[in-house]
Amino acid sequence: MRRFRFGAVVREAGSGREWADLARRVEGAGFDVLLVPDHLVGDRFAPLPALTAAACATSRLRVGTLVLANDFRQPAVLAKELATLDVLSEGRLEIGLGTGWMAADYEAAGLALRPPGVRVDRLEEAIAVLKGLWSGEEFSFSGAHHTLRDMRLRPRPVQRPHPPLLLGAGGPRMVRLAARQADSVNLAMRVRADGRGPDPRDGGAGAFLTKLQSVREAAGSRYDRLELGTSVVEVGERGPAQAWSAADRPSLEGTPQVLLGTRRDIVDQLRHWRDEHDVSYFVVHHEHDLDAFIPIVEELAAS
Numbered sequence: 654m655r656r657f658r659f660g661a662v663v664r665e666a667g668s669g670r671e672w673a674d675l676a677r678r679v680e681g682a683g684f685d686v687l688l689v690p691d692h693l694v695g696d697r698f699a700p701l702p703a704l705t706a707a708a709c710a711t712s713r714l715r716v717g718t719l720v721l722a723n724d725f726r727q728p729a730v731l732a733k734e735l736a737t738l739d740v741l742s743e744g745r746l747e748i749g750l751g752t753g754w755m756a757a758d759y760e761a762a763g764l765a766l767r768p769p770g771v772r773v774d775r776l777e778e779a780i781a782v783l784k785g786l787w788s789g790e791e792f793s794f795s796g797a798h799h800t801l802r803d804m805r806l807r808p809r810p811v812q813r814p815h816p817p818l819l820l821g822a823g824g825p826r827m828v829r830l831a832a833r834q835a836d837s838v839n840l841a842m843r844v845r846a847d848g849r850g851p852d853p854r855d856g857g858a859g860a861f862l863t864k865l866q867s868v869r870e871a872a873g874s875r876y877d878r879l880e881l882g883t884s885v886v887e888v889g890e891r892g893p894a895q896a897w898s899a900a901d902r903p904s905l906e907g908t909p910q911v912l913l914g915t916r917r918d919i920v921d922q923l924r925h926w927r928d929e930h931d932v933s934y935f936v937v938h939h940e941h942d943l944d945a946f947i948p949i950v951e952e953l954a955a956s
Contacts, residue, residue: 655880655933657923657953659946660686662719662884662938664697672703673710680714682943683950686747687711688719688936693758701734708742715745719839719884719936720821722753724764724772728779729801732786736810744811749839751821752776756848769846773826774798780818780834787815819882823855828864832871837880837934840864842905858907865930882934887911888919888942909935919949 661684666672679687687707689700704716716738721731739746752772753759759766767775778796785792786806794801810816820831823843831838843855865881872879886905890913905911909926912919926932937946 655927655931657927657956658685658934659950659954660684660688660936661943662688662690662936663940664690669706672706676707676710676714680711682947683954686715686717688717690719691721692755694761701738705738705741708745715747716742717747718749720749720751720819723750723776723779724753728782728799729786729804732783732806735816736787736806736808739810739812739816740808746816747819748816749819749821750776754844754848759848766848769824773830777830784815825867828867829871832868832879837882838868839936840883856904861908880934881932882936883909883932884936884938885910885912886938888945890914916948920952923953
């Protein structure tokens, strides 16, 4: 039986003291991981310094990203930054990666939003570079997007062979890549190629179950070691999910991304998704849902 794990996405605070208090609140509530997203626009902290501060303010809580946009960073530089953070957090780092997707980020920063296939190619190379450098051995790499020559990374991460790697996956190719390369998969909706939001054709229980089957097939013999999870965008008894604009809102009902009903209803839903479909890692996507989710964490965290 897979053990439940719970994460909480937090984005910003008014000061360093408020941020530390927020991290301690997440830790005290029983969440396993505090997660910071990675976007260039909007009211949110930069993830790596925010996670360093959260780790310094806590003792048990793991810290991670959901998810770093690969297009924003050169992987050799990122490998060193993440290894340093793993050392400073005493081995409490979890690394979430994705391609980068939101058009507003690219437009504001003057970055080119490449086609999805190119972004996935770049991410696949970046994963190879990160893992190679974290090995502690001298490492070279020659790809279409990245080249390294005889580089040895110091410090190495505390966690071996490297901190747990999570990939956010919505499209078919990303789902297969995550199944082959990640330690944890956060199943999400596929987003439009132009970065303007989720693809409404990819919502609902059928699409979610298809992705789970794709993970199982692509993972092969490593499936039993792979953690499956998703982000919860709606909790409670409020009706349709509110994570997307009215024009783009997909149907997420029937998936673990929308947990409607009483506390008992939600606990039963989570047990169903874990026991029947192996989904065991649930991330609260919105801070306003933390209070509603804390009693659920308290009941299930030890099971």
